[in-house]
Amino acid sequence: MEVLERLLNVTLVVATLRTTAPILLVALGGSFTTKAGIFNIGLEGQMLVGAFFAVIGTIASGSPWIGVLCGILAALTLALIFALMVVTFKANEVVVGLALNILAGGLTISLMKAIFGTRGSIFGHGLVGLPALKLPNVKDLGWFGQMISGYTPLVYLAFILVPVLILFYNRSRLGLYIRVVGEKPEAAEALGISIVRIRYVSSLLCGLLAGLAGAHLSLGYTTMFTENMSSGRGFMAVAILIFSNGDPLKILFGCLLFGFSDALSLRLQTLGISSYLVLAVPYLVALIALFALSYRSRPRVIQETLASMGRALSVKSNTIQPTAATDASKP
Structure with a gap:
């Protein structure tokens, strides 16, 4: 019972929400390309460059928000290259995605060594993390107040985007166009919808959220950058997208499952269990x-x-x- 009390408590719930946020952001970004009929396996690379350039931008400017903007721009650049190769030149989307993932891994390591003269991780150098928001009057709410307060803005944004995207795909014109292009491209052409334009927009929206996910990893989840910092979260998002078919609510449940297991593994380390197993x-x-x-x-x-x-x-x-x-x- 004592072991269970140490594992299953409010702290575990808080850690679950923190670890869920980055994979939820990148998976929601991937829902745009999934709904548009593109199998985007390059989420890992977009997330990684977002994390790296968020750190570079923060160190250069002293502002974490400028760092977030730099991370978004880097991920958008990779998303644009992906769309150019897949949508315009009709290249194989799996091959292009894997190539960009490899490019992102090699690029971040090379730039880290060229700029900082080191490999492994970047910390210090005036690096500033995203601020945590303390909601007012939450102390009176007890354990529930602990659950909903003290996160960075990107954590709140990740969970708010779930109902927003549900409404977007079902009520907005652009959301309906994205669904039509992915499900019935012949019908989209008959209606005069530009498939190329919609898929470009979907790829860029995906890059936007993947950049936010990467920036959260390096500036919110931690305040540092390490090699291959995304650690397979992009691939896990792809797996969630396959079985959810891009549905935001199913994506949320899949990401919460992964976030809970990730948070649980961190708590298991305190019990002396082998780190490899954890x-x-x-x-x-x-x-x-x-x-x-x-x-x-x-x-x-x-x-x-x-x-x-x-x-x-x-x-x-x-x-x-x-x-x-x-x-x-x-x-």
């Missing part, structure tokens, strides 16, 4: 969840396959019967 916890939970989702969908797929086989056999028997009757009538 670091694997978020990914093990994600794999189990993905397996459960695929297992649930398997019976439906089998039923559809059997039904189609039955229809095919029925059609085949109908075509064989007249031939057999004709053969029987021959002397």
